[in-house]
Amino acid sequence: MNDKNNFPDNLIEEIDAIKSKFPSDKSKSAIIESLLIIQHHNNGYLNEDLISSLADFLNVTKIDVYEVATFYSMFNLKPVGKNIISVCTNVSCMLRKSDDMVSYIEKKLKIKVGESTKDNKFYLKNEMECLAACNGAPMMQINHINYENLTYDKIDKILDEINND
Ligand code: FES
Incomplete structure:
Protein backbone atom coordinates (compact mmCIF):
# COMPACT_ATOMS: atom_id res chain seq x y z
CA MET A 1 0.00 0.00 0.00
CA ASN A 2 1.41 3.35 -0.97
CA ASP A 3 0.22 5.79 1.60
CA LYS A 4 1.78 7.93 4.26
CA ASN A 5 1.95 4.93 6.61
CA ASN A 6 4.94 3.66 4.62
CA PHE A 7 7.00 6.37 6.30
CA PRO A 8 8.12 6.19 9.93
CA ASP A 9 6.31 8.63 12.24
CA ASN A 10 9.23 11.03 12.57
CA LEU A 11 9.50 11.23 8.80
CA ILE A 12 5.78 11.90 8.44
CA GLU A 13 6.14 14.80 10.84
CA GLU A 14 9.04 16.25 8.85
CA ILE A 15 7.28 15.92 5.51
CA ASP A 16 4.07 17.29 6.97
CA ALA A 17 5.98 20.35 8.16
CA ILE A 18 7.32 20.88 4.64
CA LYS A 19 3.89 20.34 3.10
CA SER A 20 2.29 22.85 5.45
CA LYS A 21 4.50 25.65 4.09
CA PHE A 22 2.54 25.62 0.83
CA PRO A 23 -1.13 26.10 -0.10
CA SER A 24 -2.92 22.74 -0.53
CA ASP A 25 -3.14 23.18 -4.32
CA LYS A 26 0.64 23.84 -4.52
CA SER A 27 1.90 20.62 -2.93
CA LYS A 28 4.29 20.05 -5.84
CA SER A 29 6.44 22.76 -4.29
CA ALA A 30 7.16 20.42 -1.37
CA ILE A 31 8.60 17.64 -3.54
CA ILE A 32 12.30 18.60 -3.62
CA GLU A 33 12.66 19.26 0.10
CA SER A 34 10.66 16.15 0.98
CA LEU A 35 12.77 13.94 -1.29
CA LEU A 36 15.95 15.25 0.32
CA ILE A 37 14.66 14.31 3.77
CA ILE A 38 13.43 10.90 2.61
CA GLN A 39 16.73 10.16 0.87
CA HIS A 40 18.63 11.15 3.99
CA HIS A 41 16.54 8.71 6.07
CA ASN A 42 16.98 5.91 3.52
CA ASN A 43 20.78 5.58 3.47
CA GLY A 44 21.23 8.12 0.71
CA TYR A 45 18.95 6.83 -2.03
CA LEU A 46 15.33 6.76 -3.20
CA ASN A 47 13.29 3.83 -4.50
CA GLU A 48 9.97 3.35 -6.23
CA ASP A 49 8.03 2.70 -3.02
CA LEU A 50 9.26 5.90 -1.44
CA ILE A 51 8.50 7.90 -4.56
CA SER A 52 4.97 6.46 -4.73
CA SER A 53 4.42 7.09 -1.04
CA LEU A 54 5.47 10.69 -1.35
CA ALA A 55 3.18 11.18 -4.35
CA ASP A 56 0.24 9.85 -2.33
CA PHE A 57 1.19 11.84 0.73
CA LEU A 58 1.40 15.11 -1.19
CA ASN A 59 -1.56 14.25 -3.37
CA VAL A 60 0.41 14.69 -6.58
CA THR A 61 1.06 12.17 -9.36
CA LYS A 62 3.88 9.67 -9.21
CA ILE A 63 5.31 11.16 -12.40
CA ASP A 64 5.46 14.60 -10.72
CA VAL A 65 7.78 13.11 -8.10
CA TYR A 66 9.75 11.04 -10.63
CA GLU A 67 10.42 14.11 -12.75
CA VAL A 68 12.07 15.82 -9.81
CA ALA A 69 13.93 12.72 -8.58
CA THR A 70 15.40 12.04 -12.02
CA PHE A 71 16.14 15.67 -12.98
CA TYR A 72 18.28 16.80 -10.04
CA SER A 73 21.70 15.24 -9.64
CA MET A 74 21.52 15.26 -5.83
CA PHE A 75 19.04 12.40 -5.89
CA ASN A 76 20.18 8.79 -6.13
CA LEU A 77 17.85 6.14 -7.45
CA LYS A 78 19.93 3.17 -6.37
CA PRO A 79 21.95 2.28 -3.26
CA VAL A 80 25.28 4.12 -3.23
CA GLY A 81 28.44 4.24 -1.14
CA LYS A 82 28.47 6.31 2.04
S1 FES B 1 33.84 24.70 -13.79
FE1 FES B 1 33.07 25.81 -12.13
S2 FES B 1 33.61 24.62 -10.42
FE2 FES B 1 34.31 23.48 -12.10
Missing part, protein backbone atom coordinates in the same frame (compact mmCIF):
# COMPACT_ATOMS: atom_id res chain seq x y z
CA ASN A 83 30.79 9.08 0.80
CA ILE A 84 29.60 10.62 -2.43
CA ILE A 85 32.35 12.01 -4.66
CA SER A 86 31.36 14.49 -7.37
CA VAL A 87 34.12 15.77 -9.63
CA CYS A 88 33.30 18.90 -11.59
CA THR A 89 34.11 18.44 -15.27
CA ASN A 90 32.77 21.73 -16.58
CA VAL A 91 34.94 24.13 -18.60
CA SER A 92 37.22 25.69 -15.97
CA CYS A 93 37.84 22.37 -14.29
CA MET A 94 38.19 20.54 -17.60
CA LEU A 95 40.86 23.03 -18.72
CA ARG A 96 42.73 22.20 -15.52
CA LYS A 97 42.60 18.46 -16.16
CA SER A 98 39.54 17.32 -14.21
CA ASP A 99 39.22 14.35 -16.59
CA ASP A 100 42.61 13.13 -15.39
CA MET A 101 41.43 13.55 -11.79
CA VAL A 102 38.36 11.42 -12.51
CA SER A 103 40.55 8.72 -14.09
CA TYR A 104 42.89 8.87 -11.13
CA ILE A 105 40.05 8.41 -8.64
CA GLU A 106 38.62 5.55 -10.71
CA LYS A 107 41.98 3.80 -10.67
CA LYS A 108 42.62 4.48 -6.99
CA LEU A 109 39.20 3.24 -5.84
CA LYS A 110 38.99 0.50 -8.51
CA ILE A 111 35.57 1.68 -9.69
CA LYS A 112 34.14 3.53 -12.67
CA VAL A 113 32.02 6.67 -12.61
CA GLY A 114 28.53 5.73 -11.39
CA GLU A 115 29.82 2.90 -9.19
CA SER A 116 30.43 2.37 -5.48
CA THR A 117 33.41 0.64 -3.90
CA LYS A 118 32.92 -2.95 -2.72
CA ASP A 119 33.09 -1.87 0.93
CA ASN A 120 30.44 0.78 0.16
CA LYS A 121 32.64 3.55 1.53
CA PHE A 122 32.73 5.61 -1.67
CA TYR A 123 30.42 6.36 -4.57
CA LEU A 124 31.87 8.13 -7.59
CA LYS A 125 28.89 10.04 -8.87
CA ASN A 126 28.39 10.90 -12.51
CA GLU A 127 30.51 13.85 -13.55
CA MET A 128 29.06 17.15 -12.44
CA GLU A 129 28.35 20.47 -14.06
CA CYS A 130 29.93 23.64 -12.61
CA LEU A 131 29.86 23.52 -8.81
CA ALA A 132 30.51 27.27 -8.54
CA ALA A 133 34.11 27.04 -7.36
CA CYS A 134 35.86 27.68 -10.68
CA ASN A 135 38.68 29.69 -9.07
CA GLY A 136 39.69 26.48 -7.30
CA ALA A 137 39.65 24.32 -10.43
CA PRO A 138 40.00 21.42 -10.67
CA MET A 139 37.67 20.65 -7.80
CA MET A 140 35.41 17.97 -6.38
CA GLN A 141 32.79 17.72 -3.68
CA ILE A 142 32.60 14.89 -1.20
CA ASN A 143 29.37 14.89 0.79
CA HIS A 144 28.86 18.55 -0.21
CA ILE A 145 32.28 19.69 1.05
CA ASN A 146 34.44 21.34 -1.61
CA TYR A 147 38.04 20.26 -2.23
CA GLU A 148 39.80 22.58 -4.63
CA ASN A 149 43.05 22.85 -6.63
CA LEU A 150 43.21 19.08 -6.82
CA THR A 151 46.41 17.18 -7.49
CA TYR A 152 46.96 13.44 -7.34
CA ASP A 153 48.71 13.83 -3.98
CA LYS A 154 45.85 15.89 -2.62
CA ILE A 155 43.30 13.32 -3.76
CA ASP A 156 45.31 10.57 -2.06
CA LYS A 157 45.37 12.51 1.18
CA ILE A 158 41.66 13.39 1.13
CA LEU A 159 40.44 9.89 0.26
CA ASP A 160 42.84 8.17 2.65
CA GLU A 161 41.69 10.40 5.51
CA ILE A 162 38.03 9.64 4.80
CA ASN A 163 38.82 5.95 4.40
CA ASN A 164 40.53 5.83 7.77
CA ASP A 165 37.72 7.64 9.59
Whole structure:
Protein backbone atom coordinates (compact mmCIF):
# COMPACT_ATOMS: atom_id res chain seq x y z
CA MET A 1 0.00 0.00 0.00
CA ASN A 2 1.41 3.35 -0.97
CA ASP A 3 0.22 5.79 1.60
CA LYS A 4 1.78 7.93 4.26
CA ASN A 5 1.95 4.93 6.61
CA ASN A 6 4.94 3.66 4.62
CA PHE A 7 7.00 6.37 6.30
CA PRO A 8 8.12 6.19 9.93
CA ASP A 9 6.31 8.63 12.24
CA ASN A 10 9.23 11.03 12.57
CA LEU A 11 9.50 11.23 8.80
CA ILE A 12 5.78 11.90 8.44
CA GLU A 13 6.14 14.80 10.84
CA GLU A 14 9.04 16.25 8.85
CA ILE A 15 7.28 15.92 5.51
CA ASP A 16 4.07 17.29 6.97
CA ALA A 17 5.98 20.35 8.16
CA ILE A 18 7.32 20.88 4.64
CA LYS A 19 3.89 20.34 3.10
CA SER A 20 2.29 22.85 5.45
CA LYS A 21 4.50 25.65 4.09
CA PHE A 22 2.54 25.62 0.83
CA PRO A 23 -1.13 26.10 -0.10
CA SER A 24 -2.92 22.74 -0.53
CA ASP A 25 -3.14 23.18 -4.32
CA LYS A 26 0.64 23.84 -4.52
CA SER A 27 1.90 20.62 -2.93
CA LYS A 28 4.29 20.05 -5.84
CA SER A 29 6.44 22.76 -4.29
CA ALA A 30 7.16 20.42 -1.37
CA ILE A 31 8.60 17.64 -3.54
CA ILE A 32 12.30 18.60 -3.62
CA GLU A 33 12.66 19.26 0.10
CA SER A 34 10.66 16.15 0.98
CA LEU A 35 12.77 13.94 -1.29
CA LEU A 36 15.95 15.25 0.32
CA ILE A 37 14.66 14.31 3.77
CA ILE A 38 13.43 10.90 2.61
CA GLN A 39 16.73 10.16 0.87
CA HIS A 40 18.63 11.15 3.99
CA HIS A 41 16.54 8.71 6.07
CA ASN A 42 16.98 5.91 3.52
CA ASN A 43 20.78 5.58 3.47
CA GLY A 44 21.23 8.12 0.71
CA TYR A 45 18.95 6.83 -2.03
CA LEU A 46 15.33 6.76 -3.20
CA ASN A 47 13.29 3.83 -4.50
CA GLU A 48 9.97 3.35 -6.23
CA ASP A 49 8.03 2.70 -3.02
CA LEU A 50 9.26 5.90 -1.44
CA ILE A 51 8.50 7.90 -4.56
CA SER A 52 4.97 6.46 -4.73
CA SER A 53 4.42 7.09 -1.04
CA LEU A 54 5.47 10.69 -1.35
CA ALA A 55 3.18 11.18 -4.35
CA ASP A 56 0.24 9.85 -2.33
CA PHE A 57 1.19 11.84 0.73
CA LEU A 58 1.40 15.11 -1.19
CA ASN A 59 -1.56 14.25 -3.37
CA VAL A 60 0.41 14.69 -6.58
CA THR A 61 1.06 12.17 -9.36
CA LYS A 62 3.88 9.67 -9.21
CA ILE A 63 5.31 11.16 -12.40
CA ASP A 64 5.46 14.60 -10.72
CA VAL A 65 7.78 13.11 -8.10
CA TYR A 66 9.75 11.04 -10.63
CA GLU A 67 10.42 14.11 -12.75
CA VAL A 68 12.07 15.82 -9.81
CA ALA A 69 13.93 12.72 -8.58
CA THR A 70 15.40 12.04 -12.02
CA PHE A 71 16.14 15.67 -12.98
CA TYR A 72 18.28 16.80 -10.04
CA SER A 73 21.70 15.24 -9.64
CA MET A 74 21.52 15.26 -5.83
CA PHE A 75 19.04 12.40 -5.89
CA ASN A 76 20.18 8.79 -6.13
CA LEU A 77 17.85 6.14 -7.45
CA LYS A 78 19.93 3.17 -6.37
CA PRO A 79 21.95 2.28 -3.26
CA VAL A 80 25.28 4.12 -3.23
CA GLY A 81 28.44 4.24 -1.14
CA LYS A 82 28.47 6.31 2.04
CA ASN A 83 30.79 9.08 0.80
CA ILE A 84 29.60 10.62 -2.43
CA ILE A 85 32.35 12.01 -4.66
CA SER A 86 31.36 14.49 -7.37
CA VAL A 87 34.12 15.77 -9.63
CA CYS A 88 33.30 18.90 -11.59
CA THR A 89 34.11 18.44 -15.27
CA ASN A 90 32.77 21.73 -16.58
CA VAL A 91 34.94 24.13 -18.60
CA SER A 92 37.22 25.69 -15.97
CA CYS A 93 37.84 22.37 -14.29
CA MET A 94 38.19 20.54 -17.60
CA LEU A 95 40.86 23.03 -18.72
CA ARG A 96 42.73 22.20 -15.52
CA LYS A 97 42.60 18.46 -16.16
CA SER A 98 39.54 17.32 -14.21
CA ASP A 99 39.22 14.35 -16.59
CA ASP A 100 42.61 13.13 -15.39
CA MET A 101 41.43 13.55 -11.79
CA VAL A 102 38.36 11.42 -12.51
CA SER A 103 40.55 8.72 -14.09
CA TYR A 104 42.89 8.87 -11.13
CA ILE A 105 40.05 8.41 -8.64
CA GLU A 106 38.62 5.55 -10.71
CA LYS A 107 41.98 3.80 -10.67
CA LYS A 108 42.62 4.48 -6.99
CA LEU A 109 39.20 3.24 -5.84
CA LYS A 110 38.99 0.50 -8.51
CA ILE A 111 35.57 1.68 -9.69
CA LYS A 112 34.14 3.53 -12.67
CA VAL A 113 32.02 6.67 -12.61
CA GLY A 114 28.53 5.73 -11.39
CA GLU A 115 29.82 2.90 -9.19
CA SER A 116 30.43 2.37 -5.48
CA THR A 117 33.41 0.64 -3.90
CA LYS A 118 32.92 -2.95 -2.72
CA ASP A 119 33.09 -1.87 0.93
CA ASN A 120 30.44 0.78 0.16
CA LYS A 121 32.64 3.55 1.53
CA PHE A 122 32.73 5.61 -1.67
CA TYR A 123 30.42 6.36 -4.57
CA LEU A 124 31.87 8.13 -7.59
CA LYS A 125 28.89 10.04 -8.87
CA ASN A 126 28.39 10.90 -12.51
CA GLU A 127 30.51 13.85 -13.55
CA MET A 128 29.06 17.15 -12.44
CA GLU A 129 28.35 20.47 -14.06
CA CYS A 130 29.93 23.64 -12.61
CA LEU A 131 29.86 23.52 -8.81
CA ALA A 132 30.51 27.27 -8.54
CA ALA A 133 34.11 27.04 -7.36
CA CYS A 134 35.86 27.68 -10.68
CA ASN A 135 38.68 29.69 -9.07
CA GLY A 136 39.69 26.48 -7.30
CA ALA A 137 39.65 24.32 -10.43
CA PRO A 138 40.00 21.42 -10.67
CA MET A 139 37.67 20.65 -7.80
CA MET A 140 35.41 17.97 -6.38
CA GLN A 141 32.79 17.72 -3.68
CA ILE A 142 32.60 14.89 -1.20
CA ASN A 143 29.37 14.89 0.79
CA HIS A 144 28.86 18.55 -0.21
CA ILE A 145 32.28 19.69 1.05
CA ASN A 146 34.44 21.34 -1.61
CA TYR A 147 38.04 20.26 -2.23
CA GLU A 148 39.80 22.58 -4.63
CA ASN A 149 43.05 22.85 -6.63
CA LEU A 150 43.21 19.08 -6.82
CA THR A 151 46.41 17.18 -7.49
CA TYR A 152 46.96 13.44 -7.34
CA ASP A 153 48.71 13.83 -3.98
CA LYS A 154 45.85 15.89 -2.62
CA ILE A 155 43.30 13.32 -3.76
CA ASP A 156 45.31 10.57 -2.06
CA LYS A 157 45.37 12.51 1.18
CA ILE A 158 41.66 13.39 1.13
CA LEU A 159 40.44 9.89 0.26
CA ASP A 160 42.84 8.17 2.65
CA GLU A 161 41.69 10.40 5.51
CA ILE A 162 38.03 9.64 4.80
CA ASN A 163 38.82 5.95 4.40
CA ASN A 164 40.53 5.83 7.77
CA ASP A 165 37.72 7.64 9.59
S1 FES B 1 33.84 24.70 -13.79
FE1 FES B 1 34.31 23.48 -12.10
S2 FES B 1 33.61 24.62 -10.42
FE2 FES B 1 33.07 25.81 -12.13
